[in-house]
Amino acid sequence: MLFVTIILDGAGVGDGPDAEAYGDSGSDTLGHVCEAEHPHLPNLERLGLGRIAPLAGVEPADAPEASWGRLTERAAGKDSTTGHWALAGLVLETPFPTYPDGFPPEVVADFCQRAGVDGILGNVPASGTQIIAELGEEHQRTGQPIVYTSGDSVFQIAAHVETTPLAELYAMCETARNEVCVGEHAVGRVIARPFTGEPGAYTRISEKRKDYSLLPPEATVLDALQDAGVRTVAIGKISALFGGKGVDVETKTAGNADGVAKTLDAIREAAASGEPTFVWTNLVDFDELYGHRRDPEGYARALEAFDRALPDLEAALPPGARLLLTADHGNDPTYRGSDHTRERVPVLMLEKPASGETTPARGEDVGTRETFADHAATVAAFFDARWDGPGAPFA
Structure with missing residues (x-):
């Protein structure tokens, strides 16, 4: 059958x-x-x-x-x-909770502390391709991950694979899923969004995307x-x-x-x-x-x-x-x-x-x-x- x-x-x-x-x-x-x-x-x-x-x-x-x-x-x-x-x-x-105005300061601070980063870029609802085009170069210069959401209940983290290796990106997503996006902030999915390329020609690596539901x-x-x-x-x-x-x-x-x-x-x-x-x-x-x-x-x-x-x-x-x-x-x-x-x-x-x-x-x-x-x-x-x-x- x-x-x-x-x-x-x-x-x-x-x-x-x-x-x-x-x-x-x-x-x-x-x-x-x-x-x-x-x-x-x-x-x-x-x-x-x-x-x-x-x-x-x-x-x-x-x-x-x-x-x-x-x-x-x-x-x-x-x-x-x-x-x-x-x-x-x-x-x-x-x-599931959604964030039309971006994630609140306490969520951002908690993520930065637990993920070991000194800040994030973005924190807005956005198209993934647009936000990496806008912030990808700054991300590569500062090392800060791009965090964004959409109309859906998602906490998305985008990072260039030469700036943040995949293992580090996935670890950040696991931290967000298990320690940050919990309780009242338990979003439906945390999503890893790796990308590659040069400023003006960034490309998402769809096959390396990873969802944490x-x-x-x-x-x-x-x-x-x-x-x-x-x-x-x-x-x-x-x-x-x-x-x-x-x-x-x-x-x-x-x-x-x-x-x-x-x-x-x-x-x-x-x-x-x-x-x-x-x-x-x-x-x-x-x-x-x-x-x-x-x-x-x-x-x-x-x-x-x-x-x-x-x-x-x-x-x-x-x-x-x-x-x-x-x-x-x-x-x-x-x-x-x-x-x-x-x-x-x-x-x-x-x-x-x-x-x-x-x-x-x-x-x-x-x-x-x-x-x-x-x-x-x-x-x-x-x-x-x-x-x-x-x-x-x-x-």
Whole structure:
């Protein structure tokens, strides 16, 4: 038995019912990308993407090969940790702390004392690429780390690898996670953001990024699957968002193409072994490279690249396996600002016909669901794993 979930990070399908409370009314990641760039997405169209919402250039398939629908976020927050935890059946009622005015003086002083630095640069909400462009040279001159946040609950530390070696950067992040960002300041993630290059041409080293997440305070569907004897494989930043809890195999990636390649490897390995396996992949480029940077053209090209990869993913699935595509929040590259957007997210779930079946699988409308936790319930039901958390299976 094999179930594969792929997160198209930030690929929302229209503002949620509470979007106004988040300042995100009218946001629509996929809708606006399609309207602006008209990406060619024949495989996603074939699966049923055009049935979920009106998308320019994506027709509603007459007989979608996947089941289709939308998930509504009920958790408090629109960051990656909140979204992934909700998809795993842990729905937060209280949001993680955010810092629209930067971190308070006591947090900065505590970090400097514990990390052994004489000061920090930044301490503002910012785009990562912009802040290293603005402060990278001063960082290299002074040795002080660049600390910044965003609209999400994050404490991010950027440092040039020739000024602050990776081991030192990671040690600072561990200090921030375990000693500074605790209690009322327990942010969802501390993130190491190493970069390289020269002034005017700095480049982040995405594959050396490291996330330090809070551990989930309660069991998630990952734990339930392990209890049921299901092997859990996390590809991309999935494991980091759960602090490794409930994960048997962690596989890091360097962008979308690498994430797809490693997902294919995991599918083939599971098919060969016959071991019950849940593969959960995050494709971060949609969010990190194109959503936050407000680049709808780049977003569209990334969608096309993923669309071209879909036939290989489908072909690799063994009989009876499921492939589910969804997202963790929105990140509309045409919207104001540079932060995530409060949106519903798509569901496309393909079931490979069982051995001996000759009729192609056909999908059904699973509707607009009331919680991301329906994903957790669906995965648990597929493996017949006990699930006492929220949510109801799609089928």
